[in-house]
Amino acid sequence: DIVLTQSPLSLPVTPGEPASISCKSSQSLLHTNGYTYLDWYLQKAGHSPQLLIYLGSNRASGVPDRFSGSGSGTAFTLEISRVEAEDVGIYYCMQALQTPYSFGQGTKLEI
Amino acid sequence: EMQLVESGGSVVQPGGSLRLSCAASGFTFDNYAMNWVRQAPGKGLEWVSGINGRGSSVYYGGSVTGRFTISRDNSENTLFLEMDSLTADDTGIYYCVKRGRGSQPLWGQGTRVTVSS
Numbered sequence: 001d002i003v004l005t006q007s008p009l010s011l012p013v014t015p016g017e018p019a020s021i022s023c024k025s026s027q028s029l030l031h032t033n034g035y036t037y038l039d040w041y042l043q044k045a046g047h048s049p050q051l052l053i054y055l056g057s058n059r060a061s062g063v064p065d066r067f068s069g070s071g072s073g074t075a076f077t078l079e080i081s082r083v084e085a086e087d088v089g090i091y092y093c094m095q096a097l098q099t100p101y102s103f104g105q106g107t108k109l110e111i
Numbered sequence: 112e113m114q115l116v117e118s119g120g121s122v123v124q125p126g127g128s129l130r131l132s133c134a135a136s137g138f139t140f141d142n143y144a145m146n147w148v149r150q151a152p153g154k155g156l157e158w159v160s161g162i163n164g165r166g167s168s169v170y171y172g173g174s175v176t177g178r179f180t181i182s183r184d185n186s187e188n189t190l191f192l193e194m195d196s197l198t199a200d201d202t203g204i205y206y207c208v209k210r211g212r213g214s215q216p217l218w219g220q221g222t223r224v225t226v227s228s
Contacts, residue, residue, distance in 0.1 A: 035213055041156075048206060048221050049156065060215055092156055096210050099170040101146065101158035 002027050002095050006104035013111055019080040021107045023093035028073045029056075030097075037097040040069055040078045043106075044089040052091075053078065085111055113137035113217050115207045120222030127197050131222055133190040133207030141165065141185040143211045147192050148218075151203040159205070160192065174200070197226045 003026040013019045029038045036056040041049040051060040053069035056076060066081040080087060088111055093104040119131040133145070147159040160181040161170045169181050180193040190207055204221040 033212065039216060048204075048218060051216055051218065054215050055213065058215070094156070096216075099158070099161055100172045101148075101161070103156040103158070106155050 001100055002029075002098065002102050004093050004095055004102055004104040006091075006093060006107050009105060009107055011107055011109045013083045013109060015085055015111060016082050019083050019087075019109065021078045021091050021093075021109075023071075023076045023078070023104050025074040025076070025095060027097075029076075029095050030073060036072060037095055038069075038071070038076050039094045039096065040067075041092045041094060042087070042089050043092065049092065083109070083111070113209075115209060115217055115219035117205065117207050117219045117222035120205065120224045122225045122227060123197055124228050125198055125226055127226070128193070128195045129197065129224060131192040131194070131205055131224070133192075133219060135188045135190065135207075135209070138209070138217075140183075140188040143209050143214075145183060145190045146208040146210055147181065147190075148206045148208050149201075149203045149224075150206070150221075151200070154203070161210075162190070194224075197224075199226050202226045 005024045007022045030036050038056045040053040043049045052063050052067050057069045068079050070077050090106045090108050092106050114136045116134045123129050141164050144163050146161040149159050162181045166183045178196045182191045204223050206221045207219040209217040
């Protein structure tokens with residue numbers, strides 16, 4: 001099974017400053033079809049997970065451009081260029097390369 | 112607009128059974144693999160089960176194998192999760208998730224399952 005390891009697990013930030021979350025996979029997430037099956041989600045308190053980035057670097061519809069995803073193979077990063085108060089919540093990476101799909105432990109972003 | 116709407120969650124006694132449904136709309140349902148993901152109270156996300164577009168291949172997480180059955184009715188654009196021998200560890204919110212090869216994933220809002228006597 002593929003294991004995803006996120007860091008840090010807690011991320012205190014100041015509004016207007018950048019933030020970065022790492023997600024490392026135990027195996028490459030590159031499929032033979034050329035897609036990299038790594039997504040990023042934000043779960044705000046009391047809400048369902050909200051898709052931010054899919055296939056490693058594609059921003060989901062309606063997601064502000066301050067969010068970006070990068071990386072390849074086994075190492076991925078979610079970056080927020082300028083954190084806003086509404087970005088508070090828990091961030092998860094998820095791999096959908098092979099079943100069982102798996103998630104990182106979650107990173108709690110706090111202001 | 113693409114949408115997934117889960118239903119069927121409720122309070123059930125340990126050892127009981129429950130059937131969850133997920134109604135899909137706004138996309139060609141049988142073109143996409145579908146999944147169930149759950150979240151226990153205060154915990155992270157856990158993939159539960161998946162099924163391919165035709166329903167011919169199914170997959171399960173280790174904690175539910177032998178107890179849960181995933182299926183789909185492509186004529187009704189609906190995904191199901193039959194859950195048997197439920198325990199307190201199965202308590203949580205269950206999400207329906209569309210995951211195509213190169214397309215944007217889609218999640219429903221979830222349905223709550225509580226296993227308690």
